[in-house]
Amino acid sequence: MTADDLELADALARVLSACAPLPGERRALRAARGCVLAEALHARWAMPGADVSTMDGWAVRAADLSPRTGEDLSAGTATARGAAATDLSAETATPPGASVPPADLSAETATPPGASVPSIDLSPGAATIPGAGGPRKDRSSGTFVVELAVVGESAAGHPSAAEVGPGQAMRISTGAVLPPGADAVVAQEDVRREGERLRVDLARAGQIRPGHFVRRAGSDLAAGVEILAPGTALRPGDLALAAGAGHADVLVHRPPRVAVLCTGDELVDIGCPPGHGQVVSSNGLMLALQAEAAGADVRDLGRVGDEPEALRRALADAAAGADVVLVSGGISVGDHDLVWPALLALGAEPIFRRVRLRPGRPLAFARLGDAWVFALPGNPASTYVGFELFARPALRRLRGHQQVERPRRRVVLAGPAEGAGRRTHCVRARLVDGRAEPLPSQVSGALTSLRGCDLLVLVPPGSGLPAGAEADALVLADPGVA
Numbered sequence: 001m002t003a004d005d006l007e008l009a010d011a012l013a014r015v016l017s018a019c020a021p022l023p024g025e026r027r028a029l030r031a032a033r034g035c036v037l038a039e040a041l042h043a044r045w046a047m048p049g050a051d052v053s054t055m056d057g058w059a060v061r062a063a064d065l066s067p068r069t070g071e072d073l074s075a076g077t078a079t080a081r082g083a084a085a086t087d088l089s090a091e092t093a094t095p096p097g098a099s100v101p102p103a104d105l106s107a108e109t110a111t112p113p114g115a116s117v118p119s120i121d122l123s124p125g126a127a128t129i130p131g132a133g134g135p136r137k138d139r140s141s142g143t144f145v146v147e148l149a150v151v152g153e154s155a156a157g158h159p160s161a162a163e164v165g166p167g168q169a170m171r172i173s174t175g176a177v178l179p180p181g182a183d184a185v186v187a188q189e190d191v192r193r194e195g196e197r198l199r200v201d202l203a204r205a206g207q208i209r210p211g212h213f214v215r216r217a218g219s220d221l222a223a224g225v226e227i228l229a230p231g232t233a234l235r236p237g238d239l240a241l242a243a244g245a246g247h248a249d250v251l252v253h254r255p256p257r258v259a260v261l262c263t264g265d266e267l268v269d270i271g272c273p274p275g276h277g278q279v280v281s282s283n284g285l286m287l288a289l290q291a292e293a294a295g296a297d298v299r300d301l302g303r304v305g306d307e308p309e310a311l312r313r314a315l316a317d318a319a320a321g322a323d324v325v326l327v328s329g330g331i332s333v334g335d336h337d338l339v340w341p342a343l344l345a346l347g348a349e350p351i352f353r354r355v356r357l358r359p360g361r362p363l364a365f366a367r368l369g370d371a372w373v374f375a376l377p378g379n380p381a382s383t384y385v386g387f388e389l390f391a392r393p394a395l396r397r398l399r400g401h402q403q404v405e406r407p408r409r410r411v412v413l414a415g416p417a418e419g420a421g422r423r424t425h426c427v428r429a430r431l432v433d434g435r436a437e438p439l440p441s442q443v444s445g446a447l448t449s450l451r452g453c454d455l456l457v458l459v460p461p462g463s464g465l466p467a468g469a470e471a472d473a474l475v476l477a478d479p480g481v482a
């Protein structure tokens, strides 16, 4: 027997248990935004594929700029006391007055576990700063410098096979592969090039440890790891990740095909001035847009009059090739409400006929051929609410989403909300200063009862709620965001 007069949760449970994610189809990445993955994606290679520089500068051996093991830091001739820390020559980029950036010791540049890190104390008062080529105190600036010989270049897309030997430095650009022999990068702001010599100001460059300004091979992703799980709703960043990790297309759940049909002799097309007793058919537009926003491919079948044979044909046509049919109007009990009898005449399997909801009580759900049919009441707010509460979760389930309902939020009412007796009253509201302000009209036949609607406040069965009371609400969109 057809279920009738269901509680909201019961009706939704029946809808969701009926609908399962649609089969997968392969899509180019460019066409997969918003789709839901039907497979696990793995990285086809490590990222980055090699050690690369994170700065424009010079590839060096960190040991050349660090104290040698066992060196007596206290007995040297050079002293850091009073050393000026900045080199404001033309080649350095730091503007006058700007502070010298500290060495980048973030996770990305940090020394790998197990590597030994010689420490250099560059503070005023520290004794000596040895270096491979012999760090020396610059007489004019008073700072400690290491001089390195310039050898070649590694540019992005043009790796160098040449080795950086002790006492040497190679020009390197951001994203370029670290050449053999080098294990760190000094930013170009921290050095001065003098012909074929490179002068590294140690007070300015800070501690240069192996891995400094280097993004290690595989530090982002190791080859073979899972990058995106099945069920992921794909966003631009996810698709970029898939591309970078070696994928040009993805297996996603096929989007549901939705047919939209409006019924009623009184309806006229959008753009036509209604005659006496006529109404512009706005529900078809609204449902098509709501379904598209839920990720469906929509076929708008326009309108059909209140004539049984024509209605049966239109419904059969709508169901052919559709996963979901959204039909508006003609689902109440009047002499001209012909949708339910037409569905039964077509052999549809009824699932439920009515829900304890206002607006949207005469709302039916059935299976016709291979399509799920939502017969939504014709009043515009009833159509809208019925779609949001039942059809949208169904479309999202078909599309493969795990989260199918609108986010729920506990809200405080800025004004009283009327109750609907034995029914849950789905009050349309705006979000104003964090509170739910019921729209002035709650008439289900009034289009203004949808204007600027941010929230559907679920007022439980009963006599209603006063201003200041709390209730659950479905959040339709961020305020002001389409």
Ligand SMILES: Nc1nc2c(c(=O)[nH]1)N[C@H]1C(S)=C(S)[C@@H](COP(=O)(O)OP(=O)(O)OC[C@H]3O[C@@H](n4cnc5c(N)ncnc54)[C@H](O)[C@@H]3O)O[C@H]1N2
Residues within 6 Å of the ligand: 262, 263, 264, 266, 267, 279, 280, 281, 282, 283, 284, 328, 329, 330, 331, 332, 333, 334, 337, 359, 360, 361, 362, 376, 377, 378, 379, 380, 382, 444, 445
């Ligand atoms: N005796 C009873 N009468 C009604 C009951 C009931 O329980 N017993 N329920 C009422 C409730 S609640 C609703 S909701 C409506 C639903 O009726 P229908 O689904 O049959 O809708 P229609 O009669 O076709 O239209 C209602 C209303 O909406 C306008 N409409 C219809 N289609 C469109 C469209 N495409 N675009 C814009 N507006 C549309 C239509 O002109 C009517 O004004 O039944 C109550 N009656």
Ligand code: MOO
Residues within 6 Å of the ligand: 357, 358, 359, 360, 361, 362, 377, 379, 381, 382, 444, 445
């Ligand atoms: O159920 Mo109706 O949708 O209240 O107007």
